[in-house]
Amino acid sequence: MKILLLLFISFFALQINAQLTDEQLHDTFKRKLKRDQSHLGSDSINARIRTSLFVQNFDTINYLLQTHQLVGIKERLTKKQYRKYEFAIGITFTHIWQTNPALILNDDYIHFLKTEIDAKRFDVSVLYDPCSYAIYKNPEYEHPLSMEKELYKAFDAWGIDPSKLFTGK
Numbered sequence: 001m002k003i004l005l006l007l008f009i010s011f012f013a014l015q016i017n018a019q020l021t022d023e024q025l026h027d028t029f030k031r032k033l034k035r036d037q038s039h040l041g042s043d044s045i046n047a048r049i050r051t052s053l054f055v056q057n058f059d060t061i062n063y064l065l066q067t068h069q070l071v072g073i074k075e076r077l078t079k080k081q082y083r084k085y086e087f088a089i090g091i092t093f094t095h096i097w098q099t100n101p102a103l104i105l106n107d108d109y110i111h112f113l114k115t116e117i118d119a120k121r122f123d124v125s126v127l128y129d130p131c132s133y134a135i136y137k138n139p140e141y142e143h144p145l146s147m148e149k150e151l152y153k154a155f156d157a158w159g160i161d162p163s164k165l166f167t168g169k
Contacts, residue, residue, distance in 0.1 A: 054095040058103060061089055065112075071121045086126050093130035101134070105150035114157040124158055131155065132166040 064070050074082055096103050103109065116122035134151055155162050 050095075051099045054092060054099055055103070057088075057092040058096050061092060062112075065116055065122060068121055074123065089126050090129045093127060094133045097130060097134045101147055101151075105147045105154055110150075110154045110157050113154075117158055124160065127158065127160065128165060131160055131162075135162060135165060 073085060077085060093104065113122065117124045152162065154160075
């Protein structure tokens with residue numbers, strides 16, 4: 001029985017560390033979009049579930065970045081699949097700006113993304129829409145970002161010119 005358990009654990013560990021195929025990556029981002037659009041009710045339980053899902057999606061994206069599974073993704077996916085990837089990352093980052101901007105705007109993460117961008121393992125253009133959201137001041141929506149200094153520090157590190165982002169003006 002112990003051997004069977006060890007084999008199962010070993011198999012599971014290999015699956016976690018395995019590189020995803022392009023089709024699996026595409027399916028991952030499809031699931032992220034679907035999860036992102038779930039639990040839309042306005043009650044506090046749905047809000048907590050959604051916030052948890054946003055963080056799970058963010059963690060998955062970071063895992064894929066850390067294991068370099070997104071390198072060359074634009075060339076490997078069809079145009080339609082790549083748009084889904086861009087949208088999934090964009091919407092996840094936007095939701096993190098809304099719910100927990102400190103996950104993005106801390107020195108370690110700013111440096112991590114800068115490293116990935118500089119090494120050409122992550123396309124900074126995927127961040128333009130979420131970064132536009134981060135600086136968009138909509139008077140009808142209470143802007144959650146109280147970390148303006150960190151935001152502009154991140155823009156500088158990532159090579160994003162805030163004057164070229166959509167600001168809603």
